[in-house]
Amino acid sequence: MSTLAANAPGAAGGGLSDVAASEATLRRFLHGLPGVDQVGLESRAATLGTRSIKTTAKALAIDLAISMIDLTTLEGADTVGKVRSLCAKGLGPDPSDRTAPRVAAICVYPDMVATAKEALRGSAVQVASVATAFPSGRAGLPVKLADTAEAVAAGADEIDMVIDRGAFLSGRYLEVFEEIRAVKAACARPDGTAAHLKVIFETGELQTYDNVRRASWLAMIAGADFIKTSTGKVAVNATPPVTLLMLEAVRDFRAATGTQVGVKPAGGIRTTKDAMKYLVMVNETLGDDWLSPHWFRFGASSLLNDLLMQRQKLSTGRYSGPDYVTVD
Amino acid sequence: MAKTKKTETEQPLRKGGLFAYAPAPESPAAAGEIATSYGHFVGGEFVDSSGSEALKTVNPATGQVLAEFAQGTEEDVDRAVKAARAAFADWSALPGSERAKYLFRIARIVQERSRELAVLESIDNGKPIRETRDVDLPLVAAHFFYYAGWADKLDFAGFGPNPRPLGVAAQVIPWNFPLLMLAWKVAPALATGNTVVLKPAETTPLTALRFAEICRQAGLPTGVLNIVTGDGRTGAALTAHPDVNKVAFTGSTPVGRAIARQLAGSRKKLSLELGGKAANIVFDDAPLDQAVEGIVDGIFFNQGHVCCAGSRLLVQESVQDELLDALKRRMGTLRVGDPLDKNTDIGAINSAAQLARITELAEAGEREGAERWAPECELPGAGYWFRPTLFTGVSQAHRIAREEVFGPVLSVLTFRTPAEAVEKANNTPYGLSAGIWTEKGSRILWMANRLRAGVVWANTFNKFDPTSPFGGYKESGYGREGGRHGLEPYLNVEALDV
Numbered sequence: 001m002s003t004l005a006a007n008a009p010g011a012a013g014g015g016l017s018d019v020a021a022s023e024a025t026l027r028r029f030l031h032g033l034p035g036v037d038q039v040g041l042e043s044r045a046a047t048l049g050t051r052s053i054k055t056t057a058k059a060l061a062i063d064l065a066i067s068m069i070d071l072t073t074l075e076g077a078d079t080v081g082k083v084r085s086l087c088a089k090g091l092g093p094d095p096s097d098r099t100a101p102r103v104a105a106i107c108v109y110p111d112m113v114a115t116a117k118e119a120l121r122g123s124a125v126q127v128a129s130v131a132t133a134f135p136s137g138r139a140g141l142p143v144k145l146a147d148t149a150e151a152v153a154a155g156a157d158e159i160d161m162v163i164d165r166g167a168f169l170s171g172r173y174l175e176v177f178e179e180i181r182a183v184k185a186a187c188a189r190p191d192g193t194a195a196h197l198k199v200i201f202e203t204g205e206l207q208t209y210d211n212v213r214r215a216s217w218l219a220m221i222a223g224a225d226f227i228k229t230s231t232g233k234v235a236v237n238a239t240p241p242v243t244l245l246m247l248e249a250v251r252d253f254r255a256a257t258g259t260q261v262g263v264k265p266a267g268g269i270r271t272t273k274d275a276m277k278y279l280v281m282v283n284e285t286l287g288d289d290w291l292s293p294h295w296f297r298f299g300a301s302s303l304l305n306d307l308l309m310q311r312q313k314l315s316t317g318r319y320s321g322p323d324y325v326t327v328d
Numbered sequence: 329m330a331k332t333k334k335t336e337t338e339q340p341l342r343k344g345g346l347f348a349y350a351p352a353p354e355s356p357a358a359a360g361e362i363a364t365s366y367g368h369f370v371g372g373e374f375v376d377s378s379g380s381e382a383l384k385t386v387n388p389a390t391g392q393v394l395a396e397f398a399q400g401t402e403e404d405v406d407r408a409v410k411a412a413r414a415a416f417a418d419w420s421a422l423p424g425s426e427r428a429k430y431l432f433r434i435a436r437i438v439q440e441r442s443r444e445l446a447v448l449e450s451i452d453n454g455k456p457i458r459e460t461r462d463v464d465l466p467l468v469a470a471h472f473f474y475y476a477g478w479a480d481k482l483d484f485a486g487f488g489p490n491p492r493p494l495g496v497a498a499q500v501i502p503w504n505f506p507l508l509m510l511a512w513k514v515a516p517a518l519a520t521g522n523t524v525v526l527k528p529a530e531t532t533p534l535t536a537l538r539f540a541e542i543c544r545q546a547g548l549p550t551g552v553l554n555i556v557t558g559d560g561r562t563g564a565a566l567t568a569h570p571d572v573n574k575v576a577f578t579g580s581t582p583v584g585r586a587i588a589r590q591l592a593g594s595r596k597k598l599s600l601e602l603g604g605k606a607a608n609i610v611f612d613d614a615p616l617d618q619a620v621e622g623i624v625d626g627i628f629f630n631q632g633h634v635c636c637a638g639s640r641l642l643v644q645e646s647v648q649d650e651l652l653d654a655l656k657r658r659m660g661t662l663r664v665g666d667p668l669d670k671n672t673d674i675g676a677i678n679s680a681a682q683l684a685r686i687t688e689l690a691e692a693g694e695r696e697g698a699e700r701w702a703p704e705c706e707l708p709g710a711g712y713w714f715r716p717t718l719f720t721g722v723s724q725a726h727r728i729a730r731e732e733v734f735g736p737v738l739s740v741l742t743f744r745t746p747a748e749a750v751e752k753a754n755n756t757p758y759g760l761s762a763g764i765w766t767e768k769g770s771r772i773l774w775m776a777n778r779l780r781a782g783v784v785w786a787n788t789f790n791k792f793d794p795t796s797p798f799g800g801y802k803e804s805g806y807g808r809e810g811g812r813h814g815l816e817p818y819l820n821v822e823a824l825d826v
Contacts, residue, residue, distance in 0.1 A: 035767040037787045040618030050458065052352035052670040060347065248617050283347045284661050291347055 087119035204236030237267025266299025372550025388454035400558035415551030424480030431476035454676030474794035493521030495573030503529035599807025604760030607753035608638030686735030759801025
């Protein structure tokens with residue numbers, strides 16, 4: 001890992017603090033990042049998708065994937081009961097096999113944080129909350145900060161914020177940068193610790209891969225602990241090429257600054273086969289350092305059941321069916 | 329078994345760490361039955377050789393003998409050419425749309441039997457199943473489909489009002505893409521109304537013989553396609569045969585030169601597809617992550633057994649360190665081993681002779697002062713293997729910068745300006761392909777106009793398509809295969825329709 005540090009893009013003695021000195025310097029930096037060739041990126045992602053994961057590797061990957069899930073409910077119709085039962089599932093995903101690992105986090109709206117926190121008390125499962133006027137992000141900064149502070153005060157361990165895509169697409173990078181900084185500050189707790197900040201780009205709305213790379217660096221310089229593809233609320237969510245690109249960005253960022261940032265693809269990852277493809281991408285792009293729930297997450301709600309069914313298949317030799325996993 | 333000397337020092341096994349993939353081998357049984365010995369395919373039948381000499385084809389991944397096959401004699405060649413001549417009158421008289429039906433049928437059967445052919449090709453050649461399955465076989469079918477489409481449109485191909493077939497085409501193909509090179513040659517020859525005698529390489533005859541079965545299955549009229557196996561002696565007898573009208577050869581430059589000499593003064597038409605030493609040129613504004621993939625594809629695809637391989641990396645000095653770090657990191661993830669494992673990236677070297685040549689050139693590289701680097705990875709004990717290898721500090725004067733290695737060995741050179749890049753890229757006796765990596769479109773066009781190479785890829789490498797002509801400048805040969813241009817070497821385009 002150290003081999004890259006001296007030569008990575010933007011490496012200037014490890015410090016990128018000057019980059020955001022002005023709108024002009026920030027733009028110059030972001031537009032100076034290496035470009036992305038669409039055809040090449042997509043073909044590399046497709047090639048990685050053809051890796052064949054079987055037997056022991058598959059068993060390991062399934063458990064790893066389960067332990068990386070941010071089990072999510074983000075519906076207008078969410079209730080206390082729904083959130084509680086989701087938490088129960090997160091703690092013990094397979095009632096018929098208690099060796100199944102727990103998930104990484106339960107992801108809810110800010111008003112459900114207290115409920116989730118209560119239901120998960122005493123466990124290591126984190127509570128993640130989508131704040132900052134999720135999913136559109138269309139609110140004034142004071143509202144977003146209040147949203148964040150409320151979730152943190154209610155006990156959220158992790159905050160998933162959305163960036164202002166309007167500002168980003170019109171080139172107002174410094175505005176996006178400062179907003180991330182402000183939300184990061186709002187993640188601080190009175191005891192000096194802070195909630196983990198995941199920054200959501202809504203890559204489906206950023207349109208180009210160059211934009212995704214710029215957004216990744218922008219968020220990382222601003223202090224993101226995680227970068228996340230999407231809200232799961234638009235037509236195009238996480239895709240393998242976009243995720244691959246973000247993995248390359250965190251790799252280069254660590255080489256340049258020594259700071260490791262996590263990655264979370266979210267939305268549309270529903271099957272074990274899909275999850276395997278993402279794990280292969282992490283494995284072959286970043287290696288062991290990122291193959292842990294601490295550095296890689298799946299934002300998903302229906303993925304867990306497919307992983308559990310595949311897990312049952314591996315242990316029993318037979319396919320069960322949807323009635324052999326719980327519906328929450 | 330242990331025919332090869334160990335080429336590298338023993339290094340510890342690179343396990344995939346936390347997430348080592350379990351082996352995912354394709355079943356060798358999927359290749360179908362491999363006979364213990366094969367004869368030639370002449371006049372629609374498998375026939376014994378008139379001679380008694382037999383050659384062996386081995387699985388380069390294990391060194392085990394797969395089958396014996398016949399060393400074609402002059403008499404065998406003559407019999408095959410006579411069969412092709414006898415079939416020519418009827419075949420060339422068929423309406424193009426009728427010939428197309430056979431070609432379409434062959435293409436469909438290739439698709440239906442693609443798993444069998446892919447596995448057989450991997451076993452015989454040593455290349456990974458991922459490539460035979462995802463690249464070779466889809467392209468083989470695509471070439472037959474593509475040229476089937478031309479068969480009834482030759483009058484409109486731009487070669488005059490009434491282009492006519494030449495007659496009997498003698499085709500000699502190499503071992504690096506045995507079935508794909510067959511498709512590149514057989515499809516346009518049959519589409520234009522010629523009949524064929526083809527000689528596959530002596531290390532990889534099995535898929536060509538299986539293809540003969542496919543032609544029978546497709547009901548191709550007897551004698552239209554004939555296959556004679558053997559080594560260079562058989563090839564020489566075939567190209568020298570007086571009743572051959574057209575010779576098409578893909579292989580090494582020295583052999584190509586010998587054929588050109590042999591045919592000089594005869595009325596035979598000749599096309600040659602020879603060696604290469606392509607420059608893969610990376611500018612400092614290139615999409616670096618994709619450039620790294622392109623470099624890897626360029627030189628490690630098919631173990632580097634590719635005439636258009638990007639074997640000379642020309643990198644702009646300002647990004648040299650960054651690019652080389654990224655490239656080495658990427659090379660560390662390449663999986664070398666069992667070609668039938670679906671997760672294998674780099675398979676076996678095709679033959680002991682080829683391994684010896686690669687080893688010799690790599691040693692010359694070290695001796696001449698270039699710095700050698702290869703990732704740690706365990707190589708299987710039996711069979712022929714070579715680690716993916718990188719040479720830095722290479723100068724234009726080094727042998728590894730000038731000679732075709734035809735193996736997984738990349739030479740890295742640097743440049744400072746576009747003009748210097750062009751000068752160095754062109755400073756080679758070859759001229760088959762080149763690659764340009766830059767985000768600047770105008771520079772791509774400026775470079776492409778100046779590079780003396782038949783194929784210039786921009787922000788990609790080693791991409792093939794039946795619609796795109798392929799061929800070389802200088803010692804890389806002449807004539808084009810693929811596309812509309814690929815029809816011309818099989819047509820008499822001077823004929824006037826009176």
